[in-house]
Amino acid sequence: MFSKACEYAIRATLYLATKTGQGEKAGLKDIATQIDSPEAFTAKILQQLVKSEIVVSVKGPSGGFGIDADKLNAITLQHIVNAIDGDAIYVGCGLGLKVCSEKNPCPVHNQFKAIREGLRKMLETTTIDELAKGLKTGIAFLK
Amino acid sequence: MFSKACEYAIRATLYLATKTGQGEKAGLKDIATQIDSPEAFTAKILQQLVKSEIVVSVKGPSGGFGIDADKLNAITLQHIVNAIDGDAIYVGCGLGLKVCSEKNPCPVHNQFKAIREGLRKMLETTTIDELAKGLKTGIAFLK
DNA sequence: TTAATAGCGGACATTTTTATCCGATATTAA
């Protein structure tokens, strides 16, 4: 469904969300260990999330990555997916046609529309704050 | 959503479906031109579809690819997707976790379940026969 | 001020996906 990079991004953000109630930070090594991802690759992805202003970073000793407390309930899955994979998922034709629209639909256009719309709505309405709660209460797990 | 290979497979099968009412065949060159795909790559994909018994092939002059008339309304999108991409789409965790289930769900498990289920149902219930009708009547287009 | 720490950024390596090439094989028609 998503790229590996995007999966790591969601996992990293969720982990940070559980750490970032009291302004705590998590270092790269810690994050990669906790979400079971390749460290160097995860660093690249975190940099993208920093540029997209989803997470913040602090250099030097006792530095690391974190999420601003006031942003916690504003960040949705859509923000993360869009930052890493762009809008490729719910834009463009399901059959890869360059021209495909309501006026000029591919054979599967209508079949895909409903699925896409459901996906879009889910990504836009699911906040990481909400998902992180499941982690904190031990209902869901990151590895 | 799907791999390029899978997109070509669906397009090729749909094109063949429009040609295969009266046992007509279409050659590789014709198919690649009509669905606007790379010829050699399309050949590989057609071979996979032959092995999966979705299309049939005949060698030699006046040979080509076709679909058995009695199979036309039995082939669903799911058959094609499964033949090319396997079951990766609606199997496995949305966050790429090795262990993720009802008992041990990842944070997005339930959010993804509904989307996946919708996709699965759509792929399983949509026949190429039905889609090909739209092509024949000029409602939908392959390029 | 200095040494240690941790993120930044660019180059490089690996793997997977996408795509091409070409000889071999089977089939048909003359």
Add this chain to the structure above:
DNA sequence: TTAATATCGGATAAAAATGTCCGCTATTAA
């Protein structure tokens, strides 16, 4: 039987995604 045609199958190549390495810079604490 021969020549032309069209798929088959293996090797190879290009592109994209995934992943690594290493020196640089900023920051903190001693």
